[in-house]
Amino acid sequence: MIFFTLKWIRKTAMALSLVVGGFLLADGGWIYAKAKLAQQLIEDAWQQTLATGEPVKPWPWADTWPVARLQAATQDVDLYVLQGTHGSALAFGPGFLIGSATPGDTGATVIAGHRDTHFRFMQQLKQGDWLTLTDNAGQQHRYRVADLTIVDSRQQDLVASADTQQLLLVTCYPFDSINPGGPLRYVVQANALPSSMSM
Secondary structure, X not given: OOOOOHHHHHHHHHHHHHHHHHHHHHHHHHHHHHHHHHHHHHHHXXXXXXXXXXXXXXXXXXXXXXXXXXXXXXXXXXXXXXXXOOHHHHOOOOEEOOOOOOOOOOEEEEEEOOOOOOOHHHXXXXXXXXXXXXXXXXXXXXXXXXXXXXXXXXXXXXXXXXXXXXXXXEEEOOOOOOOOOOOEEEEEEEEEOOOOOOO
């Protein structure tokens, strides 16, 4: 019969803790490395899209591709907008809502993103702030933030003008909520500026 000494149990527990801790650190590092690599691949795909005029997937099995670049100078934000708002696209960046107006067209261009990652900066936006959206032809469209609202998605739809150029940024609310995916949405409405106006 084998009897385990207290010293042996402590050493075993310590070794097991080190192994588990090392695994968790490696796993966390791998996620961070994947995220960095994904952003580099998305940036490369964006540059190829601008050069060729054709959509380019960031990796062969991707179900999305970059369609625009969103910049908010006052928050030092520079993001690539991906096609679609499905979960696999939003994991890597904000997503363009299919069916909304393309940048530069009349109507509302709707872009959604996660409140705790790419669209966390939205809580810092103020009325009058400038946003720049570059389309996949390299054309820049400038917008000025006009309104910041909270919408209950169970009771209201997004309100957008059909006869002006608008940019709507949408994320879940509140920003510090523990439970993701609630019914509240934080919406930033920005109106297009005439191309002759400078920032």
